[in-house]
Amino acid sequence: MSGFKKFLVQGNVIDLAVAVVIGAAFGAIVTSFVADLLTPLISAFGGLPDFSSLTLKVGEAQFRYGNFLNTLVSFVVIAAVVYFLVVRPYSRHKERAAGREEVAHRECPECLSEIPRAASRCSQCCAEVAPV
16 A cells, blocks of 8 residues: 555656646637637638538438538647647747757867866866867
8 A cells, every 4th residue: 555655646646647737727728719719710711610510411321521620620720729839939948948058068078078168177087178
């Protein structure tokens, strides 16, 4: 039983629980953004964006492909919103942070250990290094 308690209290489980809750809340925000703002904007310029009335009848079977089109359009719009408002800005931020981190250190020419850029002597092998 103590192993199970340790598992539940580990950071990974708690981080995952927080991520699920935040993800659900963020999903509701994005869905509302698409349904309440983007869909009316699309209908203002492109006509009625609701395809649910589109059907195809083959014999006695009725295929409601309009609902599928609604879901497909909604998915594409939600994916675009998430990409442009979350993924791209986060990727740019990560690239900038990585660029700053690379500039802070350099390799020692003697032992190839990582030393601060402003160092004049390696902390590992005590070799003098040329200033940058």
